Amino acid sequence: MAQITIIICLILLLSIITFKLLLPLLYKAIERTKHDWDDLLMDNHFISRILMIVPIIFTDKLVKLQFNMPEEVESIFSRAISILITLVAASVILSVINTIRDAFSKISSLKTLPIDNIRQLAVLSVYLVSIIFIVSIIFNKSPLALLTGISAAMALVMLIFKDVILGFVAGVQLSLNRLVRVGDWIEFKKGSADGDVISVGLTVVKVRNFDKTITSIPVYDLVSNSFTNWRGMEETGARRIKRAIYLDQASIGHLSQENYDKIKDHPLLADYLKNKLDSGVSIAKPNELPATRVLSNLGTFRAYIEAYLNSKAEIRSDMLIMCRQLAPSSAGLPLEIYCFSDTNWKKYEAIQADVFDHILCAANYFDLKIYQFNLAEQNK
Incomplete structure (x- = not known):
């Protein structure tokens, strides 16, 4: 019991040193630099999230050194640590994605790119990969072997979620081809929409009509039917x-x-x-x-x-x-x-x-x- 108390105290002490002493020092050093990218990393919690790995690894090494755990218990503990590391790695990658989004949004020549849609696609990919790794850790299987098993169920999933998948693919197509941007005036007769685009998501485009009503258009409907975009008129x-x-x-x-x-x-x-x-x-x-x-x-x-x-x-x-x-x-x-x-x-x-x-x-x-x-x- 005394060993457990000491270990908990050491972990708490390391966490305090990491987040209350080291992290503020790093933030002050970043604020003194002339670069903008490190400020964006700080704003998106990149440093604090990457430092979370320190107490996790310390806990893993310390517990394994101090306790002679049974093989089954040690296996469960190792898997729990691996899951935590996976979650931290995913959060770090998400911070990088958000930082890139913020950096691109500050460049005037790139403001017309569908940055938010690309970000949503990247975030979704990180979530999917993280879930696959976590499930593979829980069941002690290779991620590739897990993917092989998942692929067999994909046909059924695609049949059930056909509309969602079509909407997602249409959203990617809409974003990559830059068919619609926020601020565009579009006219979509099928959806009774005629106004300015206020939001472009992967599955839904929202339009504020000239009578101040809001129309939500499924992206799949927008891509599969004709609509008028008056952007060319405004650009000329x-x-x-x-x-x-x-x-x-x-x-x-x-x-x-x-x-x-x-x-x-x-x-x-x-x-x-x-x-x-x-x-x-x-x-x-x-x-x-x-x-x-x-x-x-x-x-x-x-x-x-x-x-x-x-x-x-x-x-x-x-x-x-x-x-x-x-x-x-x-x-x-x-x-x-x-x-x-x-x-x-x-x-x-x-x-x-x-x-x-x-x-x-x-x-x-x-x-x-x-x-x-x-x-x-x-x-x-």
């Missing part, structure tokens, strides 16, 4: 405007002399009209079928729209600006505007509204009418 700093107005086809015709005289000196059209006339395009005469190329109010209106868009500071002139005709239908002739503006949602909507306010008002200036279905006229 430009958002596309793509909208059409519908013109009454009965109002489309040749540009009259009267209309030409009205617009020929307009700063947005003067060069266009001059170039057209110089290239042999003429102005149609009243009540005469033209035999040559003539100006039309629609073509001139399209040129005006493109010139107007190029003149607006809010529209990106370094990117595609286009006004094009689409196929005519019973709803009129679609005239589509295609350009790029600010990525800010509120500014984008204001710019788009200003553009179409102006275009809708300017159409009448070219003797063009905006098509609008009128049920009363259709029933006459």
Whole structure:
């Protein structure tokens, strides 16, 4: 009994020396260094965890020297010590993983990497390996022999946990391919999600919708179905405007002399009209079928729209600006505007509204009418 008391006291004394004297001295020495990596190791308890091995090994050696234990008891004691060492080693590795995660998160060029997902995968691997080693120690079997036995049960496990495994694999694929990051604006119609990504896990992606609700999307659903990620728009700093107005086809015709005289000196059209006339395009005469190329109010209106868009500071002139005709239908002739503006949602909507306010008002200036279905006229 006296020997046990002495051993316990020695273990407690060694623990006090290790954690109350040695550890603070190491922390002070680390704080004096100019490196950041050792501070991160300290913050993630790497040093304190690795020092835990000292009293464990001391206990193992001291007990075996002082006590003549039966073989069975010594075997159980040795296994218990081995399990403790395995747990300490796993905790040390986890500290290193967390330190690497913290170090990478401080590097601006690496912030776009899915660091948290890679960390989760590494942590899960450490847990699995630790469990295999602990079970092999308990049953006194080789880890490889244990893995051989486990592999036979894997088929059944995969059948039972098929959805979990698919989600895990999809999460790894999502992370490695960087399909989604925290802060991305994604639109996933199947899951009724349209907003900013606030969390990317190995099995679930959380999205804060613009109505402030939170949608949780299984990663497997996200990978196996199509979704829109607006990250490219934000990275280029430009958002596309793509909208059409519908013109009454009965109002489309040749540009009259009267209309030409009205617009020929307009700063947005003067060069266009001059170039057209110089290239042999003429102005149609009243009540005469033209035999040559003539100006039309629609073509001139399209040129005006493109010139107007190029003149607006809010529209990106370094990117595609286009006004094009689409196929005519019973709803009129679609005239589509295609350009790029600010990525800010509120500014984008204001710019788009200003553009179409102006275009809708300017159409009448070219003797063009905006098509609008009128049920009363259709029933006459």
